[in-house]
Amino acid sequence: MTTTQTTRQDGDLAAEGLSVGYRARTGLTQVLADVSVQLHSGRILGLAGESGSGKSTLALSLLGYRVSGQEILAGRVAFDGRDLDRASIKELRKVWGARLAYLPQDTATSLNPALTIRRHFVEGLRRHRGLDNAAALARSAEWLARVEIPEPENALHKYPHQFSGGQQQRIALALALSVDPEVLILDEPTTGLDVVTQAHVNRLIVTLARDAGIAALYVSHNLALLATVCDELAIMYAGQIVEQGVASAVYAAPRHPYTAALIGAVPTIASDRPLHGIPGIPRPSVPVHTCGFAERCKFRTDACDTDIPLVTLAEDRAARCVRLAELPAFDPGADHAPATVVDRAAPAKELDAILTVDNVGVVFARPGSGEPFVAVDDVSVRVPAGRALGIAGESGSGKSTLLRSIAGLVRPSSGTISYRGAALAGTAGERPVALRRAIQIVFQNPDATLNPRHTVYQSLERPLKLFRPDIAKRGRREAVAAMMRQVRLAPDLVDRYPRNLSGGQRQRVAIARALLAEPEVLLCDEVTSALDVSVQASILELLVGLQAERDLTVVFVTHDLGVLRAVADEAIILQNGAIREEGPTTRLLREPSHPYTKELIAAVPDPERANEFLSGGS
Amino acid sequence: MTDTAQQAGRPRTTRAPRRLPYLVRQLITLLVTLFAITIVIFGLTAIAGDPARDILGQYATDEQVVAFQHLHHLDQPVVLRYLEWLGGVLRGDLGTSYQSNGPVWDVISPRLGPSVVLVLLSWVLTVVISVPIGLWSGVRLRGKRDASLTFVTLIVAAFPEFVLGLMLAILLGVWLAWLPVDSTAVSYGGLFDSPSAYVLPAITIALGTIPYIIRLMRANAREVASETYVRAAVLRGVTEPSLSLRHILPNAAPPVVTALGLQFAGLIGGVVVAETLFGFPGMGQLLAQSAASRDAPVVEALALMIGALFVVANLAADAIVVYVTPKLRDTVR
Numbered sequence: 001m002t003t004t005q006t007t008r009q010d011g012d013l014a015a016e017g018l019s020v021g022y023r024a025r026t027g028l029t030q031v032l033a034d035v036s037v038q039l040h041s042g043r044i045l046g047l048a049g050e051s052g053s054g055k056s057t058l059a060l061s062l063l064g065y066r067v068s069g070q071e072i073l074a075g076r077v078a079f080d081g082r083d084l085d086r087a088s089i090k091e092l093r094k095v096w097g098a099r100l101a102y103l104p105q106d107t108a109t110s111l112n113p114a115l116t117i118r119r120h121f122v123e124g125l126r127r128h129r130g131l132d133n134a135a136a137l138a139r140s141a142e143w144l145a146r147v148e149i150p151e152p153e154n155a156l157h158k159y160p161h162q163f164s165g166g167q168q169q170r171i172a173l174a175l176a177l178s179v180d181p182e183v184l185i186l187d188e189p190t191t192g193l194d195v196v197t198q199a200h201v202n203r204l205i206v207t208l209a210r211d212a213g214i215a216a217l218y219v220s221h222n223l224a225l226l227a228t229v230c231d232e233l234a235i236m237y238a239g240q241i242v243e244q245g246v247a248s249a250v251y252a253a254p255r256h257p258y259t260a261a262l263i264g265a266v267p268t269i270a271s272d273r274p275l276h277g278i279p280g281i282p283r284p285s286v287p288v289h290t291c292g293f294a295e296r297c298k299f300r301t302d303a304c305d306t307d308i309p310l311v312t313l314a315e316d317r318a319a320r321c322v323r324l325a326e327l328p329a330f331d332p333g334a335d336h337a338p339a340t341v342v343d344r345a346a347p348a349k350e351l352d353a354i355l356t357v358d359n360v361g362v363v364f365a366r367p368g369s370g371e372p373f374v375a376v377d378d379v380s381v382r383v384p385a386g387r388a389l390g391i392a393g394e395s396g397s398g399k400s401t402l403l404r405s406i407a408g409l410v411r412p413s414s415g416t417i418s419y420r421g422a423a424l425a426g427t428a429g430e431r432p433v434a435l436r437r438a439i440q441i442v443f444q445n446p447d448a449t450l451n452p453r454h455t456v457y458q459s460l461e462r463p464l465k466l467f468r469p470d471i472a473k474r475g476r477r478e479a480v481a482a483m484m485r486q487v488r489l490a491p492d493l494v495d496r497y498p499r500n501l502s503g504g505q506r507q508r509v510a511i512a513r514a515l516l517a518e519p520e521v522l523l524c525d526e527v528t529s530a531l532d533v534s535v536q537a538s539i540l541e542l543l544v545g546l547q548a549e550r551d552l553t554v555v556f557v558t559h560d561l562g563v564l565r566a567v568a569d570e571a572i573i574l575q576n577g578a579i580r581e582e583g584p585t586t587r588l589l590r591e592p593s594h595p596y597t598k599e600l601i602a603a604v605p606d607p608e609r610a611n612e613f614l615s616g617g618s
Numbered sequence: 619m620t621d622t623a624q625q626a627g628r629p630r631t632t633r634a635p636r637r638l639p640y641l642v643r644q645l646i647t648l649l650v651t652l653f654a655i656t657i658v659i660f661g662l663t664a665i666a667g668d669p670a671r672d673i674l675g676q677y678a679t680d681e682q683v684v685a686f687q688h689l690h691h692l693d694q695p696v697v698l699r700y701l702e703w704l705g706g707v708l709r710g711d712l713g714t715s716y717q718s719n720g721p722v723w724d725v726i727s728p729r730l731g732p733s734v735v736l737v738l739l740s741w742v743l744t745v746v747i748s749v750p751i752g753l754w755s756g757v758r759l760r761g762k763r764d765a766s767l768t769f770v771t772l773i774v775a776a777f778p779e780f781v782l783g784l785m786l787a788i789l790l791g792v793w794l795a796w797l798p799v800d801s802t803a804v805s806y807g808g809l810f811d812s813p814s815a816y817v818l819p820a821i822t823i824a825l826g827t828i829p830y831i832i833r834l835m836r837a838n839a840r841e842v843a844s845e846t847y848v849r850a851a852v853l854r855g856v857t858e859p860s861l862s863l864r865h866i867l868p869n870a871a872p873p874v875v876t877a878l879g880l881q882f883a884g885l886i887g888g889v890v891v892a893e894t895l896f897g898f899p900g901m902g903q904l905l906a907q908s909a910a911s912r913d914a915p916v917v918e919a920l921a922l923m924i925g926a927l928f929v930v931a932n933l934a935a936d937a938i939v940v941y942v943t944p945k946l947r948d949t950v951r
Contacts, residue, residue: 063853068760097855109846113945114868123864124854159944175854 013062013100013183013215014038017075018085019286020054020061020239024069030286031057032239034075034310039183039215044206046230046247047219048262050282050532051503054239055219056105059187061085062217063100064092079183098128101176103169105188110172111160117144118156120175128179143174147204165395166197170204177208184209184216191220194394194559199603199613202229206614221533223259224266224562227251227607229614232316235259238283238292241310245317251607253329255319258293260330265537267562269589269604275566277538281502291322299323353382354553355406355521360415362401362577375401377577378415383521388547388554390568390585392561392600398577399557400525406555407441407523419521437467440514444526446506450498456509457494460484463517479516487512487542504535508542515546522547524556528563540566561604565589573597640940644933655925656707659918660700668692669912673716690716707922713915717908722919726901731809732816733900737889739816740823744885745878748828752835753870757843757862768833775829779891783822787896791818801898819896823888827881834877838870845869872939879935882928 020032031054039045039062049055060067062077064084077084079100084092096102104110111120121140125131131139137156144152147170149163160168169189176184186205190198206229209216220226226233226247233250235243235258243256254260264276280296291297291304303322310320321327362376376398383389391399404410406417408428416423419438425431440463443449450459460480464471471479481491487508498506507527514522524543528536544567547554556567564571565585572582573596581594592598605613638646670686671678678686687693691702706713712722755767774782791799801819803812842848843866851865886902893902901920908916940946 065849065853093855093857095855096853100853102850102853104846104850110850112847112851112865112869114943115864116944119864123856123860127855159948161945162948172850179854 012038012040013077013079013084015058015062015075015077018058018061018077019073019075020057021071021073022067022069023071028071029284030073030239032061033286035236035239035241036075037062037217037234037241037244039217041182041215042210042213043231044209044216044218044229046226046233047217047236048221048223048226048233049236050221050262050278050534052282052284053236054286055236056187057239058236059102059185059217059219062183063096063102063185097124097181098179099181100183100185101179101181103172103176103184103186103189105191111168111175113160116157116159117171120171121156121178124175124179139178140174143178144171146208147171147174148200149174164197166193166201169193169201173201173205173208177212177214180212182215184214186216186218188220189218190225191222195561195600195603196394198225199605202605203614205229222266222605223251223262223533224268224607225605228605228610235262239286240292240320241318242293242321243319244310245314248607248610249317253331255313255317255324255327255329256293256321257297257299257327257330259319261296262534265534267537267540267560267566268606269561269565269601275537275540277536277541278534279538281504282534291320299327352385354385354420355383355555356418356421357381357383357402357406358416358418360402360405360412360417362398362405362410363413374577376405376412379572379574379577379579380415381572381579381582383553383555384570385520385553386547386551387569388544388556388567390564390571391555391557391574392559392564392571393574394559394600396576397574399559399574401577402574403441403523403525403555403557406521407439408436409441433467437463437517438520439523440517440519440521441523441525442507442510442514442527445530446503446510447498447530449510450506452498455495455497456484456489456501459498459509460494460513460516463513467517483512483516486546487515488538502535503531504539507531507535507539511539511542511546515550519552521553521555524554526557526559529558529560536563543567561589561600573600641937644937648929648933651929652922652926655929656704656922657700659921659925660703663914663918664696664699666912666914669716669914672912690714703918712919715913715916717911717913717916722915725916726904726919726923728805729899729901729904732804732898733889733893733902735809736816736819736823736893736898736900737885739820740827740885740888741878741882743820743824744827744831744881747824748831749835749871749874752832752874753839753862753867755832756836756839756870757866767836771829771832774825779822779826779888780895782825783818783892783895786818786822786825799896801893801896805899815896815898819889819892819898822892822895823885826888827884830881830884831874831877835870835874838873839866842866842870868942872943875935875938875942879932882931886924886928 015035015037018032018035019030021028021030035058037045037047037058047055047058057070061072062084064077064087072085076086079095082091084095111117118137118140121143122133122136125136125139126133140156141152144155149155149167149170155163155171160171163171173189189205190201193201202225205218218226218230227250230247233243233245233247234241235250235256237258243250243254243259250259251263254263261276261278265278267275278296283292283295286292289305289307291308294300294304297304301323306322308320308322310318311324312318313324358380360376360379361374364373364375379402381389391402393399401410405412408424408426408431411426418424419435424435428436457477457480460483461476464476464479480494484491484494489505489508489512493501493505498509501509511527527543528539531539540563543554543556546552554567556564558564568585570583571585571588573580573588573594575596580596581588581592588597589601592601602613668687670683670692674682674686684693691699703713712726714720715722715725718725755764759767787799790797797814797817799818801815803815806812848861848865851861856865889900890902890906892898893900894906897903901923905917905920908920
């Protein structure tokens with residue numbers, strides 16, 4: 001990693017043996033247990049873990065922020081000689097924004113939609129730095145320029161929605177840094193952004209934070225990203241730190257089985273590291289007299305059922321596992337379990353095309369006057385039967401629109417889409433039932449596609465009623481149960497409502513619903529991007545497995561090249577609606593020829609090329 | 619992340635026809651709605667039947683009835699009468715009152731001023747009382763105190779206006795004797811010569827809408843207060859009152875503005891009740907009296923005016939919502 005430029009000792013923030021719980025009517029749930037982390041000026045500490053591991057609670061606790069019902073059970077948060085966990089709200093308001101800055105998770109809502117950018121900036125600069133209006137404006141414009149917002153003076157008068165997601169998050173970053181804080185807490189600051197945008201924002205975060213000598217905490221579920229941008233890493237599971245150390249060392253040779261599993265779940269493009277989900281779901285609360293990860297661990301023994309201390313292995317390395325002495329450091333690159341990565345021998349060209357897209361264009365009229373917007377521009381592609389085609393590109397590249405036009409949800413403005421040689425009607429409604437059955441789609445967000453008032457069974461019964469009248473009412477329950485087994489959903493979930501399922505389970509239901517129609521072609525629109533890494537990995541494993549088992553043709557849209565490599569035999573790279581490059585996925589990622597493909601690849605965080613990534617790729 | 623959110627800066631559209639400017643579209647909506655209102659109003663009074671016998675009394679001769687019908691064109695087909703009335707309205711002639719035999723306008727005009735003042739007063743009362751209470755309770759109040767406020771608003775909402783009006787009259791007018799129970803004083807002298815006569819009716823009318831607006835404001839403020847951008851503001855050191863007034867209110871206000879427009883109907887209903895109750899010489903009282911005495915031309919004119927007021931209030935509320943919501947301001951053109 002790069003060397004620290006400035007060092008300010010006063011900026012150190014530390015949690016010491018922090019235990020936090022939430023009090024509800026049902027009792028106390030402990031979410032953090034004996035957590036000690038220390039932030040140092042000019043360095044970034046990465047905090048990794050799945051949803052519900054307590055990482056966001058830790059991030060907010062470090063700021064002294066208390067959610068209602070939250071209780072500090074033990075330990076303290078020390079900052080500049082005072083205890084933030086005990087500080088009065090008055091004291092906290094003096095440090096919040098002025099000395100401790102926070103960049104929240106949701107890109108779309110980190111800025112107030114009703115206020116101009118100017119108002120956001122001026123408020124803090126006046127309050128915390130005592131600047132007058134003119135000086136505050138000048139400083140804001142300067143910071144907007146530093147995060148590469150075009151026309152900064154002009155941008156100040158705009159509202160958040162007039163910027164793209166990446167720009168909004170860069171503005172939020174500038175806003176946090178403009179008051180010259182000593183500590184910066186980043187809570188999944190780039191989740192939800194495109195790869196290229198993500199890389200851009202991360203580069204800025206790292207450069208600006210280091211330049212200013214800020215002590216930063218970077219919370220994310222993406223270990224590869226953290227290992228790329230952070231100096232140190234802390235891995236969190238069930239409210240405990242399970243491993244801690246220098247980022248590159250932890251990533252290269254993890255000592256805790258959970259760290260190894262988490263690394264194995266991140267799709268990467270550089271190495272041939274296989275992709276594995278972590279079975280089971282994360283434990284929601286702190287474990288008592290047992291290892292929190294035991295129930296999902298491959299290396300579990302009876303010895304695991306005890307309180308396990310965090311063992312210091314070296315000066316800057318610690319892990320929480322009873323079997324540390326017996327188990328050697330894991331090598332995430334060499335896993336012996338069957339790999340999810342596909343690499344099939346038969347060249348795709350020799351296979352019959354089940355779907356053919358010929359010169360398809362989709363044009364949307366803009367409201368009022370102006371040029372029409374070309375979402376898909378003259379795309380031709382053939383999808384061989386029984387294979388998986390990946391469509392990759394940034395947001396706005398037209399990848400989803402292309403998929404939707406195949407599904408018959410968007411009528412192509414020009415060109416034809418054929419299924420087994422016969423042209424398909426423009427919209428699904430005009431297609432015969434048999435064709436609608438043959439082409440099924442799964443969307444990004446299962447929350448939005450599952451009827452919240454239907455049980456799993458009701459949702460899964462629908463495709464049977466619609467497309468498979470041959471199955472009598474009595475047989476449906478059986479068919480649903482069989483499908484649930486196939487997508488690895490426990491049979492007792494059948495009468496649950498979506499709200500009582502986890503995100504991964506909901507997406508499995510959505511996939512099961514599509515598969516119950518017995519489709520020939522399964523269209524997947526970013527089906528894993530709303531999910532945790534470990535869940536994503538298991539869904540991808542499932543899809544690849546099902547595809548092979550059922551000889552299914554899959555068209556998979558994603559913005560994540562790692563995911564692309566995990567599922568797609570062949571891929572096309574879209575930019576501004578047009579194909580920039582196409583070919584077998586492995587070759588495409590190994591030897592990209594189009595500059596745009598190269599740009600996309602450079603944007604994928606890779607700890608082995610951290611310096612390259614942070615300096616801007618090429 | 620969905621493509622839509624990513625493309626905030628880039629237009630992503632479905633097929634949209636070329637559209638007229640927002641204000642012109644609103645104006646057309648207004649005219650079409652008013653036209654529909656005239657049909658409904660006239661239709662309803664026509665369905666109510668021939669008023670000749672009711673107005674002339676049971677001892678009127680058949681000749682007198684025929685003469686009355688002829689005088690007021692009641693012997694002509696409904697459609698013709700409607701067109702004649704509509705033509706009159708467009709020329710500014712609201713017709714002739716059955717009761718006074720003078721122009722309807724002369725019957726209505728002295729009552730217009732007091733009623734407009736009364737409605738505005740109760741509307742301002744509603745806003746001034748419910749918005750701050752709703753905002754404050756949504757952002758700050760939790761637990762028992764919050765539940766008590768909800769309980770009180772529910773109790774007030776449960777009472778019909780005439781009961782509330784009577785209770786207020788007994789409390790403030792009789793026991794404490796602070797305010798006149800009878801508002802007839804308004805009809806003498808200038809519009810603002812007897813201000814105390816406005817107070818009881820205005821409070822009565824406002825109490826009909828205040829609980830509803832408080833609850834709506836509270837719910838919206840609470841929802842916005844839990845948004846991440848509010849938490850982010852708190853963690854930037856933003857304090858009250860800036861947090862509530864600048865960060866929460868502008869985002870929580872739009873649904874309340876819409877409701878305030880819609881509540882105009884409730885307000886007008888309250889006007890009829892309160893004016894009758896307190897003998898306030900306004901349009902509401904006139905409406906009640908004219909309906910009872912079957913003075914169709916006056917009822918029609920009043921209904922049309924009230925309808926127009928309601929439509930204008932709603933369109934204005936829509937326009938304000940668009941104006942105060944930056945995101946809408948850009949999409950609605």
